[in-house]
Amino acid sequence: MEQDDDTIAAVATPFGEGAVAVVRVSGSAASSLLAEIFSSAASTTRDLEPRRQYLGKVVDPSSGDVVDEALVTFFPGPASYTGDDLVEIACHGGVHVTRRVLEAVLAAGARPAGPGEFTQRAFLNGKMDLTQAEAVMDLIRSRSDLALVSAQAQLSGGLGRGMEAMRQDLLGVLAHLEAYIDFPEEGIDPQTGVSMVARMAAARDEIARLLGTAERGRILRDGVATVICGAPNVGKSSLLNALSGRDRAIVSELAGTTRDTIEEAIHVGGFALRLIDTAGMRESEDVIEREGISRTRRALGEADLIIEVVDASRAPDDQERVAIDVPAAARILVLNKVDLGEDPAWARAGDVRISCTAETGIHKLAGLVEKVIGAGRADFGRDPIAINTRHQDCLRRACEALEVAIKGLEEEAFTELVAIDIRAALDTIGEVVGKADTEDVLGEIFANFCIGK
Numbered sequence: 001m002e003q004d005d006d007t008i009a010a011v012a013t014p015f016g017e018g019a020v021a022v023v024r025v026s027g028s029a030a031s032s033l034l035a036e037i038f039s040s041a042a043s044t045t046r047d048l049e050p051r052r053q054y055l056g057k058v059v060d061p062s063s064g065d066v067v068d069e070a071l072v073t074f075f076p077g078p079a080s081y082t083g084d085d086l087v088e089i090a091c092h093g094g095v096h097v098t099r100r101v102l103e104a105v106l107a108a109g110a111r112p113a114g115p116g117e118f119t120q121r122a123f124l125n126g127k128m129d130l131t132q133a134e135a136v137m138d139l140i141r142s143r144s145d146l147a148l149v150s151a152q153a154q155l156s157g158g159l160g161r162g163m164e165a166m167r168q169d170l171l172g173v174l175a176h177l178e179a180y181i182d183f184p185e186e187g188i189d190p191q192t193g194v195s196m197v198a199r200m201a202a203a204r205d206e207i208a209r210l211l212g213t214a215e216r217g218r219i220l221r222d223g224v225a226t227v228i229c230g231a232p233n234v235g236k237s238s239l240l241n242a243l244s245g246r247d248r249a250i251v252s253e254l255a256g257t258t259r260d261t262i263e264e265a266i267h268v269g270g271f272a273l274r275l276i277d278t279a280g281m282r283e284s285e286d287v288i289e290r291e292g293i294s295r296t297r298r299a300l301g302e303a304d305l306i307i308e309v310v311d312a313s314r315a316p317d318d319q320e321r322v323a324i325d326v327p328a329a330a331r332i333l334v335l336n337k338v339d340l341g342e343d344p345a346w347a348r349a350g351d352v353r354i355s356c357t358a359e360t361g362i363h364k365l366a367g368l369v370e371k372v373i374g375a376g377r378a379d380f381g382r383d384p385i386a387i388n389t390r391h392q393d394c395l396r397r398a399c400e401a402l403e404v405a406i407k408g409l410e411e412e413a414f415t416e417l418v419a420i421d422i423r424a425a426l427d428t429i430g431e432v433v434g435k436a437d438t439e440d441v442l443g444e445i446f447a448n449f450c451i452g453k
């Protein structure tokens with residue numbers, strides 16, 4: 001991907017009212033542009049000391065209006081976030097004033113930055129590899145302590161360094177092989193042949209280990225998909241509201257009120273959950289309700305955890321239990337409405353008893369949810385590096401190519417064909433950190449960023 005030398009600008013803080021907003025400017029013209037719009041009593045703006053804050057006035061060069069008083073910091077490249085000259089203008093955090101400061105910067109010659117363009121420049125300037133750039137977004141989006149720790153580990157290069165070490169090792173193997181292909185009369189020392197296979201097998205095993213963290217990565221990034229299901233009117237929407245502490249879903253004594261899946265992000269222990277309320281499962285003639293029920297089935301199919309709710313005040317036969325055919329997902333059976341008394345038929349059933357209206361048992365349920373999610377996920381806290389789906393895709397291909405290459409070497413076929421497989425593995429490993437020529441991949445990654453990052 002070619003880097004243009006435009007000077008880019010964007011508001012780096014979220015849209016809305018706050019104490020402070022930051023307008024970021026990056027590119028070779030950043031400091032000369034600042035001289036046009038900023039005047040400070042403390043210094044002439046032409047020679048701001050690096051990384052020091054200056055208080056001054058921001059003037060719109062097109063109108064001459066003073067638009068704000070702001071604190072300005074100059075980070076000369078290459079020791080800046082982007083690697084280029086970078087200016088940060090901390091202005092008052094109002095929607096209009098921030099827009100006027102940005103307009104002043106644009107009037108002085110910057111162009112609006114695209115999503116993730118600052119981080120993209122950092123990547124193109126070699127300030128970080130692609131896994132670190134992705135970790136910036138993971139960090140911003142993290143919604144739990146575990147996700148935060150994982151993003152920090154990746155941001156500090158944990159994954160990238162491992163990939164680079166693996167690449168160097170495979171390059172060494174490839175060099176041996178190519179030397180043999182070019183000078184076959186020299187022969188490969190059998191000892192060397194064995195060690196080449198061993199090195200490739202080590203790389204393959206490490207890739208397999210990383211592939212095993214993909215599931216954890218998905219849960220850390222997206223949250224645990226937790227689906228609340230059950231017959232109509234048992235209190236599913238009431239439970240979503242109780243767990244999230246918000247009046248999010250409509251609760252009504254009319255069966256069939258919830259017709260669409262409703263999602264709410266909550267925290268339980270160290271985990272972030274995507275809590276999904278669904279339409280009650282029953283036979284229905286209503287077209288919209290039937291669509292809702294088919295959405296319920298879809299949500300169940302993608303669930304990590306299923307919370308099935310029943311009305312404990314009524315006999316089991318009075319309510320249709322959902323036939324849940326999702327073998328992979330963990331399950332909790334919740335007996336609700338215990339404030340109305342419990343039908344004896346439930347005596348031995350259920351994992352937890354609650355009342356959404358009396359607000360009893362909700363904490364106990366949350367504790368159980370945490371326990372169930374944590375079960376079999378003891379490694380969550382231990383190894384912070386967990387790959388994302390893009391890494392997974394690259395590493396799967398790398399693993400396949402390595403398998404083929406190892407087989408070739410084991411059969412002592414020191415041929416160009418094996419070299420091709422090793423090169424394929426190297427390319428896909430390079431893709432993970434952004435070494436390969438991956439313009440479309442870059443476009444997709446940075447398009448998911450926020451503007452100003």
Ligand SMILES: Nc1nc2c(ncn2[C@@H]2O[C@H](COP(=O)(O)OP(=O)(O)O)[C@@H](O)[C@H]2O)c(=O)[nH]1
Pocket residue numbers: 231232233234235236237238239250251252253254255256257258280336337338339340354355356357358
């Ligand atoms: N007595 C009692 N009523 C409840 C409880 N939870 C929900 N309800 C009531 O049951 C009805 C259906 O609740 P709702 O959450 O809409 O059920 P859903 O159809 O499963 O989503 C409403 O009238 C709620 O007020 C509970 O714990 N105790």
Ligand SMILES: [Mg+2]
Pocket residue numbers: 236237238249250251257258278279280
């Ligand atoms: Mg409902």
